[in-house]
Amino acid sequence: MKTQLLTANEIDRAAEIIRAGGLVGIPTETVYGLGANGLNPMAVRRIFQAKGRPQDNPLILHIPDASWLELYCQDIPDAAWRLAKRFWPGPLTMILRCKKRTPEELRELEQGPVCSATHFGPHVIPDVVTAGLDTVGMRCPAHSMCRAIIQAAGVPVAAPSGNTSGKPSPTSFQHMLDDMEGKVDAILDGGDCQVGVESSIIDLTCTPPRLLRPGGIPLEELQLVLEDVELDPAVTRQLGKEERPRAPGMKYRHYAPKAPVTVVRGEPPRSAQYILDHIKDSYWDGVICFNEFAHWFQDYPVEQLGGSLDSFEHARRLFRALRAMDASGVKHIWAQCPDSAGMGLAVVNRLNKAAGFRVVDA
Ligand code: AMP
Ligand code: MG
DSSP states (O other): OOOEEEOGGGHHHHHHHHHTTOOEEEOOSSSOEEEEETTOHHHHHHHHHHHTOOTTSOOEEEOSSGGGHHHHEESOOHHHHHHHHHHOSSSEEEEEEEOBOOHHHHHHHHHSSTTHHHHHOSBSSOHHHHTTOSEEEEEOOOOHHHHHHHHHHTSOEEEOBSSOTTSOOOOSHHHHHHHHTTTSSEEEOOOSOSSOSOOEEEEOSSSSOEEEEOOSSOHHHHHHHSSOOEEOGGGTSOOOTTOOOSSGGGGSOOSOOSSOEEEEESSHHHHHHHHHHHOOOTTTEEEEEOGGGGGGGTTSOEEEOOSTTOHHHHHHHHHHHHHHHHHHTOSEEEEEOOOOSTTHHHHHHHHHHHTTTOEEEO
């Protein structure tokens, strides 16, 4: 397939492709996404094919403003409106109950082509988007081009991150091309992503609300709006074989570069010293470290995460660093682990998952 490379002034073309059932790589403030018409099961199915994504891992539905929630969700709690008011547009995904089709709508579907009832399912959002769950992830992105595309398409856009399944998410146009050129209809160049990690996902269908994935909105900020938030165990540790994660995506290996990663926890000078003491080979061992320590590793392939206290910069640079390590061909990656306050929780979560939770204490 020839992938059209679109520029910022071709929003309408991107929207047209989505409306017609195509796939478009779309810049968002978090990471690049792979978008399709969220009401078209055939189009959404192509997302799973292009990414090699397991069918049981649901997608997030992107809408241009909070008023669209009522079109696709029901039993919306007051907390959802408060969160939307405070954080939308922005990097927050809310898990809400899917709106059910009316009996008349279901009858109409059943009388339609043989396949239509099974394709669409009992909710107003096709089952392929939600992986058959009765809940749906909803987000209103802040990136101006992304919102303009959704507005112009006039449909909710189902979109996971635009990477090949299992790989680090794309945070630049080039990363998106690297993974998806030839597999999707178009990719729109919106520059580098400003947040760099995916949205925070909060489940509002349980009490108390539960943070399923830390992301672009820090937990501490969510706590200013919600009285009580539970942290899903899958955020901080590897789940046991018998445990079922609440976000189906959490059970898969994620964000993983080709080389194994060892995450080193501890005060930055200690973790840097630990790496220096244990690193062996200046050709095959790479290092992801804070800027202050880069000169310690000048004989090694090194990627800088930003200053040790700047967790927003760590978020912006992490996926790029993992991809750069892949490109350098190293066989083992050592990474300094940031503090997990604020944006740090999302960065540490992505690093730990990239490492398959191979973490050592310095
Ligand atoms: P991605 O866009 O690649 O970050 O993937 C979307 C994430 O949202 C995955 O981790 C999914 O498991 C999660 N997700 C989407 N819909 C739901 C839902 N209804 N319930 C729980 N998690 C969801
Ligand atoms: Mg993803």
